[in-house]
Amino acid sequence: MKKSIGVLTSGGDCPGLNAAIRAIGKAGRNRANIIGFLDGFRGLMQDRTMRLDDASLSNILTLGGTILGTSRDKPHRMPIGGEVRDMTDAMVEVYNHHHLDALICLGGGGTQKNALRLKEKGLNIITLPKTIDNDVGLTDVTFGFDTALEIATDAIDRLHSTATSHSRNIVVEIMGHKAGWLALGAGVAGGADIILIPEIPYDIQQVAAAINRRQRDGKRFSIIAVAEGATPIAPPEEEKPVKKKKKSRAVEIAPSAHVGHTLELTNQLEHLTGLESRLTILGHLQRGGSPSAADRLLATRLGAACMDLIEDGVFGVMVAARGETYAAVPLEEVAGVRKNVPLDHDWIKAARKVGTCLGDAPME
Incomplete structure (x- = not known):
C-alpha cells in the first residue's frame, strides 16, 4: 500500500x-x-x-x-x-x-x-x-545560497563601472541579518574593496581610512559590500554623538530600520572621505529568478x-x-542553531590576504 x-x-x-x-x-x-x-x-x-x-x-x-x-x-x-x-x-x-x-x-x-x-x-x-x-x-x-551569491556578485561587477566613471563610493547592501555568508562571498568574488558583515563589528574610521588610502594610491572609487545586519562598534557611552536630522543625498526612499542604518553609513563615508557616496539596495532581487x-x-x-x-x-x-552525500540530523540538534561565518574561515583569510578591509583593521 x-x-x-x-x-x-x-x-x-x-x-x-x-x-x-x-x-x-x-x-x-x-x-x-x-x-x-x-x-x-x-x-x-x-x-x-x-x-x-x-x-x-x-x-x-x-x-x-x-x-x-x-x-x-x-x-x-x-x-x-x-x-x-x-x-x-x-x-x-x-x-x-x-x-x-x-x-x-x-x-x-x-x-x-x-x-x-x-x-x-x-x-x-x-x-x-x-x-x-x-x-x-x-x-x-x-x-x-549559490543562486543569490551569483546575483549579488553580478551586481557588484556591474557597479564597478559606474563607481569608477563618477569617482564614487558605492555601498551595496546585501541580504543577511545575522550571518554574513552572502555579503562575504559576493564581496570576495566581486572584488569589493571593503566588506562588512554581522560577525565583525566595524569601525567607521577604519573604513574611511581604507578608502582614503585607496585615493592616495590613485584609485578613483571604492566598492563597499555590506550585509544588512552589519553593525558598527558601539562607542563608549560618553563618546556617543548626538544625531542631527538632515536630508539624505544617497537615496530617495523612506528607509526601514536596516536601510536606515546602511544609509547612515553611506552618509558618514561621504563626510569622512569627501567622495560622493551612493547606496544600492539589492533587496529581493537576490531571491528571484531561475x-x-x-x-x-x-x-x-x-x-x-x-x-x-x-x-x-x-x-x-x-x-x-x-x-556529495547527505546526513540525517535530528531536529533537536538543528532547531535554534544558526551557522555564522567563523572568524578563521578561509573566505575571511583570503579577503584579508588580498587587502580587503573588513572594517576592523587597516588594509595591509
Whole structure:
C-alpha cells in the first residue's frame, strides 16, 4: 500500500524550492501519494492542498519561487481574526485527516524550529534546509545560497563601472541579518574593496581610512559590500554623538530600520572621505529568478534522499548536505542553531590576504 506524504514550503522564497519539490514528487511517485500544502503552515492549518503529480511537477525544475506558495506563519503563533493563536493542534488534525505517513517541511532556521514543534506533537517530520543566507546549522550549504551569491556578485561587477566613471563610493547592501555568508562571498568574488558583515563589528574610521588610502594610491572609487545586519562598534557611552536630522543625498526612499542604518553609513563615508557616496539596495532581487545549476543539483539530491529516509522509517530529522552525500540530523540538534561565518574561515583569510578591509583593521 502506498504511503501518503505531505509537503510544504515555509519562510522566505528562494531559488531551488521547486527543484526540491520536483525531486520529492518524482522520487516518490511509485511509492507514495504526495500532496502539497499551500502557503506554508497556514495552508496546513486550513487544509488547502494541491496534488503533486506528474502534471504539476512538469517544467518546474528551472522556476524560481515555489509552486506551493509560502508564508512566515508559525504554528504556535498564527494570526487568526485579529488575535494570535496556537494552531498546532489544528495542524495535527489535518495531518491525521489525510492519513499522512510523513510531512516534509522545506525552509530555513525558523522552519526547523516550527517543524520540531510538530514533531513533538507526534508527527513524522522531515525537513530540507533552504535559505539564501546559508545560515542553517549543521549542513554544509543550503539551497538558494549559490543562486543569490551569483546575483549579488553580478551586481557588484556591474557597479564597478559606474563607481569608477563618477569617482564614487558605492555601498551595496546585501541580504543577511545575522550571518554574513552572502555579503562575504559576493564581496570576495566581486572584488569589493571593503566588506562588512554581522560577525565583525566595524569601525567607521577604519573604513574611511581604507578608502582614503585607496585615493592616495590613485584609485578613483571604492566598492563597499555590506550585509544588512552589519553593525558598527558601539562607542563608549560618553563618546556617543548626538544625531542631527538632515536630508539624505544617497537615496530617495523612506528607509526601514536596516536601510536606515546602511544609509547612515553611506552618509558618514561621504563626510569622512569627501567622495560622493551612493547606496544600492539589492533587496529581493537576490531571491528571484531561475536557480543555478549548483542549487538545482543540491535541491534534487536532498529531495531524493528525503524519500529514501521516509522509506527507511527515519523521521524527526533534517536532510543535511555533507560533501556529495547527505546526513540525517535530528531536529533537536538543528532547531535554534544558526551557522555564522567563523572568524578563521578561509573566505575571511583570503579577503584579508588580498587587502580587503573588513572594517576592523587597516588594509595591509
